Amino acid sequence: MQDLHTDSLALHGARVREVIARSAPKDPVREGHRAPSTPEVEAELRRWYAVMFAEGLSGADWPEEWGGRQAHHALHDVVTTEELIRARAPRMVDQVVLASHLILQFGTPEQKARYLPRIRSAEDIWCQLFSEPNAGSDLAALKTRAVALGDGSFRINGQKTWTTDGHWAQMGLLLARTGTEESRHRGLTAFLVPMDTPGIEIRPLITIGGAHEFNETFLDDVVLGPEALLGSIDGGWQVAMSGLEVERFGVGGNVALLAQLLDDLVVAARSLRVDGVWVVEHDDVRLRIAELTAEAEAAHAFVADCIETILVGRDQPGDTAVAKILHSETYNRISRYAVHLIGSGELGDNPDAIAAAQRLEDAWLWSRALTISGGSSEVMRNILAKRRLGLPQAPRP
Numbered sequence: 001m002q003d004l005h006t007d008s009l010a011l012h013g014a015r016v017r018e019v020i021a022r023s024a025p026k027d028p029v030r031e032g033h034r035a036p037s038t039p040e041v042e043a044e045l046r047r048w049y050a051v052m053f054a055e056g057l058s059g060a061d062w063p064e065e066w067g068g069r070q071a072h073h074a075l076h077d078v079v080t081t082e083e084l085i086r087a088r089a090p091r092m093v094d095q096v097v098l099a100s101h102l103i104l105q106f107g108t109p110e111q112k113a114r115y116l117p118r119i120r121s122a123e124d125i126w127c128q129l130f131s132e133p134n135a136g137s138d139l140a141a142l143k144t145r146a147v148a149l150g151d152g153s154f155r156i157n158g159q160k161t162w163t164t165d166g167h168w169a170q171m172g173l174l175l176a177r178t179g180t181e182e183s184r185h186r187g188l189t190a191f192l193v194p195m196d197t198p199g200i201e202i203r204p205l206i207t208i209g210g211a212h213e214f215n216e217t218f219l220d221d222v223v224l225g226p227e228a229l230l231g232s233i234d235g236g237w238q239v240a241m242s243g244l245e246v247e248r249f250g251v252g253g254n255v256a257l258l259a260q261l262l263d264d265l266v267v268a269a270r271s272l273r274v275d276g277v278w279v280v281e282h283d284d285v286r287l288r289i290a291e292l293t294a295e296a297e298a299a300h301a302f303v304a305d306c307i308e309t310i311l312v313g314r315d316q317p318g319d320t321a322v323a324k325i326l327h328s329e330t331y332n333r334i335s336r337y338a339v340h341l342i343g344s345g346e347l348g349d350n351p352d353a354i355a356a357a358q359r360l361e362d363a364w365l366w367s368r369a370l371t372i373s374g375g376s377s378e379v380m381r382n383i384l385a386k387r388r389l390g391l392p393q394a395p396r397p
């Protein structure tokens with residue numbers, strides 16, 4: 001499979017680099033600081049996202065009638081992500097990818113015609129309104145209620161949390177309870193929600209890195225018409241699970257971030273002295289960096305293999321859970337070690353080392369979020385234990 005696509009992948013990579021050089025925003029991405037901080041940055045981001053769709057860097061896997069490309073292969077998306085990471089260019093908003101996938105899979109023809117073009121033009125950014133203060137890993141415990149009003153519309157009341165990008169999104173994907181509380185996952189329904197609907201209030205949550213990425217979302221007597229229903233009433237679990245699988249698989253090209261972290265670690269370590277001695281002269285430092293490099297290579301090899309086995313339908317249950325654990329926990333270990341090492345010495349005034357140290361600090365502050373979003377490491381291990389090893393279901397916390 002790899003040979004079959006080598007030329008096409010190399011050509012694609014060259015094209016992506018050319019599009020980035022021509023059109024990407026000039027300010028490099030800071031991990032954990034993805035949402036725009038000013039109206040100017042937001043306008044620039046939206047312009048770039050529209051270019052990404054127009055150039056096939058995003059949405060190339062859609063059906064052709066909605067702007068997809070016939071010659072597209074899933075590995076092209078992996079190459080695109082790797083190139084975007086190398087160039088530190090903005091990657092597509094995860095929730096936009098999620099919404100596109102779910103609208104294409106479950107949307108009516110009217111919903112597709114209404115929303116897909118607005119996604120491609122970046123007029124609509126999407127957010128995900130699933131998690132609640134007491135329903136994250138155990139999503140089926142969610143309490144936000146949607147009551148049918150008899151004329152096909154619904155009245156929604158409840159609270160959501162960790163709404164990434166909710167403060168600049170035009171649309172939200174909402175999961176709400178239409179059945180009884182005991183119905184658990186069988187009584188949930190998915191909705192497409194304009195974020196300016198009366199009764200929606202967004203309150204910011206600021207990260208430890210000082211960024212405004214997340215929000216709490218309050219829904220107070222929000223009325224949605226029948227056109228907001230995505231899929232069937234009480235069929236929301238199927239919609240949500242299809243989306244979470246996309247989110248977990250998104251780790252594919254992201255493992256390129258590990259190589260970038262290691263490069264920064266080496267640059268910073270070379271400029272670092274403790275008590276006047278270069279830290280790279282210490283055996284334990286060189287060994288630890290080599291060890292982390294081996295871990296990153298292993299994560300990269302597993303994820304590359306995992307993508308290929310999924311493409312030929314030979315993946316094993318729990319593969320994407322392993323990929324997520326390997327990527328997010330290796331990311332955490334590299335950045336944590338780097339911050340610890342840099343904090344133990346004097347960095348000097350080499351501007352490359354100072355920039356690398358800043359990126360490593362961003363990565364470390366962001367790294368714990370990576371081990372939680374899209375399913376925490378513990379939940380990933382539960383999935384592996386149950387689906388791969390056939391061990392008993394974990395009790396609810």
Ligand SMILES: Cc1cc2nc3c(=O)[nH]c(=O)nc-3n(C[C@H](O)[C@H](O)[C@H](O)COP(=O)(O)OP(=O)(O)OC[C@H]3O[C@@H](n4cnc5c(N)ncnc54)[C@H](O)[C@@H]3O)c2cc1C
Pocket residue numbers: 095127128129130131132133134135136137138161162163164165368369370372373374375376377378379382394395396397
């Ligand atoms: C970066 C980021 C972005 C996010 N964006 C969004 C978003 O846009 N929209 C949205 O709806 N949500 C979003 N979330 C929320 C995310 O889905 C939840 O944080 C996640 O599902 C975990 O839920 P929780 O935070 O409620 O933790 P809990 O579920 O309360 O878990 C707390 C701890 O208990 C552990 N635990 C839970 N269940 C088990 C079990 N069965 N066995 C063993 N251990 C367990 C967990 O691993 C964790 O360590 C985001 C989260 C992050 C970190």
